[in-house]
Amino acid sequence: MNDGDSIPPKAHAESTMWWSVLDSVVKDDSTRFTSFKITTRLEYRTDKAAADNVVTSKTCDWTKIVNDNLEWHTDAPANTCATSNQTYLKELYWSADCTVVYDITGDGKGAITKKLNGSPLGHG
Numbered sequence: 445m446n447d448g449d450s451i452p453p454k455a456h457a458e459s460t461m462w463w464s465v466l467d468s469v470v471k472d473d474s475t476r477f478t479s480f481k482i483t484t485r486l487e488y489r490t491d492k493a494a495a496d497n498v499v500t501s502k503t504c505d506w507t508k509i510v511n512d513n514l515e516w517h518t519d520a521p522a523n524t525c526a527t528s529n530q531t532y533l534k535e536l537y538w539s540a541d542c543t544v545v546y547d548i549t550g551d552g553k554g555a556i557t558k559k560l561n562g563s564p565l566g567h568g
Contacts, residue, residue, distance in 0.1 A: 452531045452532065453531075453532040453534075454529040454530065454531065454532055455486060455499075455529070455530050455531075455532040455538055455566075456486060456500075456526055456527050456528065456529045456530065457484050457485060457486035457487075457500075457526070457527045457540030457541075457542075457563075458484060458524055458525065458526035458527070458540070459482055459484040459524070459525045459526075459540075459542040459560075460519050460523055460524045460525075461482065461506070461516075461523055462516055462517050462518075462523070463510065463515060463516055464514070464515035464516075464517070465514050465515060474549070475511050475549050476510065476511055476548065476549060477507055477510055477511055477546055477547060477548060477549060478507075478547040478548070478549050479505075479507050479545070479546060479547040479555065480505070480506045480507045480510045480511075480544075480545075480546045480547075481503055481504065481505050481506065481507070481544070481545050481546070482503070482504050482506060482525050482542055482543070482544050482545075483501055483502070483503040483504075483525075483542060483543045483545075484501060484502050484504070484525045484526065484527055484540065484541075484542045485498050485500075485501040485527070485540065485541055485542065485543075486498070486499045486500050486501070486527045486530060486538070486540055487499060487538070487539050487540065487541065487562070488533075488536040488537060488538050488539075489536065489537040489539070489565070490536065490537070491537065492537055492565060494537075496539065496541075496562075499527075499530050500527045500528055500530055501527060502525055502526065502527045502528070503525075504525035506523070506525075509522055509523060525542070527540075534567070534568050536567070537565040537566070537567045538565065538566040538567070539562045539563050539564070539565050539566065540562060540563045541559070541560060541561070541562030541563065542560050543557060543558065543559050543560065544557070544558045544560065545557045545558075546558075
């Protein structure tokens with residue numbers, strides 16, 4: 445057994461977002477969002493049909509980055525929200541998902557919550 449075999453495998457969840465404006469000729473230096481936050485969750489189930497149990501989560505405040513950048517087309521730490529590493533237990537069914545909560549400046553609707561589809565289950 446080498447040293448690497450004694451280290452338990454780890455799991456984490458991450459969400460990355462890319463965006464751009466719909467009309468490329470628009471120049472907008474205004475504050476478009478009062479708030480823009482994403483929460484990424486690492487979850488497990490004891491079997492395929494069981495309910496999700498949240499192992500860890502992380503909320504990232506991206507208000508400044510989405511207001512300061514009309515578009516973003518690369519994976520980078522600034523637009524990736526990752527949970528901490530957790531010990532991966534192969535008998536569990538693992539998944540990740542996220543929720544985005546945003547408030548568009550001046551639209552009068554307040555904060556809007558969007559639950560995004562999670563990842564497929566990982567097992568074994």
